[in-house]
Amino acid sequence: MSILNKNSQNLPIERNLRKTLHRNLKFNATEQYKLLRTNISFTLPEDVKCPIIGVTSSVRGEGKSTTAINLAYVYAESGKKVLLIDGDLRLPSVAKKMNIDGSTGLTNFLLDSNKIMIEQYKTIVNDKWYVVPCGPIPPNPSELLASKKMEKLLKMLSEYFDCIIIDLPPVNIVSDAVAISKYLTGMILVVRQNYTEKDEFENCKRQLKLSNVNVLGLVMNGVNNGKSYYRNYKYKRYYKYYASHEYQQKSDEGK
Numbered sequence: 001m002s003i004l005n006k007n008s009q010n011l012p013i014e015r016n017l018r019k020t021l022h023r024n025l026k027f028n029a030t031e032q033y034k035l036l037r038t039n040i041s042f043t044l045p046e047d048v049k050c051p052i053i054g055v056t057s058s059v060r061g062e063g064k065s066t067t068a069i070n071l072a073y074v075y076a077e078s079g080k081k082v083l084l085i086d087g088d089l090r091l092p093s094v095a096k097k098m099n100i101d102g103s104t105g106l107t108n109f110l111l112d113s114n115k116i117m118i119e120q121y122k123t124i125v126n127d128k129w130y131v132v133p134c135g136p137i138p139p140n141p142s143e144l145l146a147s148k149k150m151e152k153l154l155k156m157l158s159e160y161f162d163c164i165i166i167d168l169p170p171v172n173i174v175s176d177a178v179a180i181s182k183y184l185t186g187m188i189l190v191v192r193q194n195y196t197e198k199d200e201f202e203n204c205k206r207q208l209k210l211s212n213v214n215v216l217g218l219v220m221n222g223v224n225n226g227k228s229y230y231r232n233y234k235y236k237r238y239y240k241y242y243a244s245h246e247y248q249q250k251s252d253e254g255k
Contacts, residue, residue, distance in 0.1 A: 033070045036219060037078065040071075043216045044185060050158035051185040053216065054087070056168040056177040058204035062192040063221040065093045068167040071188070076129035080162040083121075083130045087166040087180065089141035092134035094167055098123075105135030110149045118160065130161070141169075146179035154183050171204045178211045186216035193222045 044051045055068040065088075072084035085106055086094035095102025109116055109132070121130045138144055157164060166184070168177040181187060187208065191201055208215055 033074045036067075036071060036217075037074045040188070040216055048185055050161055050163060052154055052158065052164045052166065052183065054166050054168045054177060054181065054184045054187040055190060056187060057170050057190040058172045058196060058200040059170045060091070060173070062170075062190045062196060063219075064170070064190040065097060065167050067188070067190050067219050067221070068165055069094065069097060072131075072163075072165045073126065073129060075163050075165070076126040079128065081128045081130075081160075082163045082165065083132065083157060083161045085132045085164065085166045086134040087145060087176070088169045089134055089138055089144065089176065090169055090174065092137075094131065095133040098131060100131065100133065102133035102135070105133035107135035107138050107144070109135075109153055110144055110147070116156075118157075142174065142176050142179045145176050146182075150180065151183050171207050172200055178207060178213065181208075181211060181213040184214070186214040188216055188219060190219045190221060193220055195222065 040051075040053070053071075055064050055071065057064040065086075068084060072082050075082040084094065086092045086102075087106065088094075089107065092102065095105075118130065121132050123129045123131055144150060154164065166180070168180065171177050177187070189204065189208070205215075
């Protein structure tokens with residue numbers, strides 16, 4: 001496996017990213033992302049050359065992908081060579097949020113890792129920032145993320161980057177985030193005020209603890225006047241997709 005630097009083709013960043021990237025947000029939100037970067041640096045082991053940080057949530061809609069994108073960007077702003085990977089191999093959103101081509105990406109790397117043209121994933125926003133979309137949706141996301149190929153890929157990429165951030169599916173819906181956690185330096189858990197149900201949040205924390213996941217910290221989105229509390233919300237569409245996907249996969253295995 002090797003990383004090639006030829007045929008560089010910077011990814012275009014257009015209108016959709018203006019709604020996501022912290023430099024277009026209000027000052028307070030911008031500073032919070034920078035503070036998040038600083039706080040993470042204090043929790044990471046000093047001997048880790050390239051920390052690999054997963055970003056997840058209890059369910060969909062809590063802002064994990066937006067958090068992952070902005071965290072990667074502020075790392076690049078600080079001069080770090082950073083790679084953002086869309087590790088949600090079921091309902092990927094990074095390519096859409098950044099308005100980039102998502103037809104190739106992580107799954108292609110895992111299926112054919114003999115050569116990786118990493119320079120084609122460099123953004124034009126910052127020459128220190130690389131973004132690898134999900135690529136084609138695979139039939140076995142959890143198995144791919146937990147595979148030796150994934151471990152080998154991350155080790156190889158760690159030699160090229162200062163930091164790797166992976167956007168992962170919600171913990172309470174599928175096992176993907178827990179499956180890849182053994183290859184991560186740590187995990188960031190994202191919740192949203194007035195949206196996240198307390199029981200769901202507690203269940204998420206419990207699953208991460210039982211799996212010995214190193215939780216680096218918690219990000220609360222949508223905080224209003226400093227209040228932190230939980231209310232009910234709906235996540236049926238996301239759950240329905242994952243449930244039907246898992247059922248179809250088991251049916252196929254039984255044929």
